Amino acid sequence: MDQAPAQSLGGLRVLDLSRVLAGPWCTQVLGDLGADVVKVERPGTGDDTRAWGPPFLNDGLGAESDESAYYLGANRNKRSITIDLAHREGQALIRSLALQADVLVENYKVGDMARYGLDFATLHALNPQLVYCSITGYGQTGPYRDRAGYDYAVQGLGGLMSVTGERDDLPGGGPQKVGVAVADLFTGLYATVGILAALRHRDANGWRRGLGQHIDMALLDVQVAMLANLGANYLVSGRAPGRAGNAHQNIVPYQVFEVADGHVILAVGNDGQFAKFCEVTGRPDLALDPRFAKNADRVRHRAVLVPLLAALMRERRRDDWLTALETAKVPCGPINSLDQVFADPQVLARGMTEAVPHPLTDGLRLVASPLKLSATPPRTRHAPPLLGQHEAEVLSDWLGWDPERIAAARAAGALGP
Helix, strand or coil: CCCCCCCCCCCCCCEEECCCCCCHHHHHHHHHHHCCEEECCCCCCCCHHHCCCCHHHHHHHCCEEEEEHHHHHCCCCEEEEEEEECCCCHHHHHHHHHHHHCCEECCCCCCCHHHHHCCCHHHHHHHHEEEEEEEECCCCCCCCCCCCHHHHHHHHHHHHCCCCCEECCCCCCCCCCCCHHHHHHHHHHHHHHHHHHHHHHHHHHHCCCCCCCCEEHHHHHHHHHCCHHHHHHHHCCCCCCCCCCCCCCCCEEEEEEEEEEEEEECCCCCHHHHHHHHHHHHHHHHCCCCCCCCCCHHHHHHHHHHHHHHHHHHCCCCCHHHHHHHHCCCEEEECCCCCHHHHCCHHHHHHCCCCCCCEEEEEEECCCCCCCCCCCCCCCCCCCCCCCHHHHHEEEEEEEECCHHHHHHHCCCCCCC
């Protein structure tokens, strides 16, 4: 029988004390790459997102289960164990597991882990090689350190909503959040990068004692960083950019246009593409007009050019435009609903969904990892776990406990009932 391909992070042990999205997104990526991720959950209720539905997964008989789609989307390739951190015995069990871990990820409020005796300083003294990643809304320092952090609030505070949404002078204008929790998701990805960097530092230095380190990840820091070109625009010019709807702040034409039967995205990235676009529209003269020949001039004369283009775009149907523009190598695209996304031939060809066997059903379909590694591809080894599904298995694998020891820990209140 063929063996499964090796994985980049095979043999790495990750103790995951995080909930909701940023932390679980990080640990799901680590799990996809082969790490053994143990998800520690609150007895009885588990990760908050287990209850964030509907929709909930239907079991094999068609009945609604307690497994929300939200939870399922961020927790594959993990094993679940329930431990009560409020109990001294539960805290001791976490310390025992941390002794066996390479990485610990947590997203408790600043100071909570110290009260439990599970902070970086305490665990570093026990396991100096441990990479310890804390994820909070505002970081371990600064005047906001004690605030609870939520993606929505951070999108507002961090400036994203000031540049997202239609212009205030147009119908529907005003601040708008992004449709998915991008501050959480970006923080999860940055946390993954930080963890891999810390592991590289540790392992490249011959496992010298004390080379584990603390990673302080904050949603607000990440939100400010991901302002990217708009943040740079402000720092260079001193002028705060406003909302531009579906238009681009620095490129024209780069926006959504209404067409005869819907809408099309036009993403002209350089002057050559603009000349090709003008040929397709039947107005090659526009590319020769000194107001529009260069992108900087098009940006300056946006208010004149865009209405001209909008009138031209309304003359033809969506598929006519897409065919003509793609043939001319002008970047463009449709605006798909999610049913169209998951039926798209390119999405299907890239294997961006997968069927995952689950304890409650064989019909669980999830979004797949986008990572395509030629030698060590991601693999789904575990479906998103049921609450506490792997307690005996994890305690045996990591700590060598037998059933009697596990029963004693449960009786002492360390584990869930």
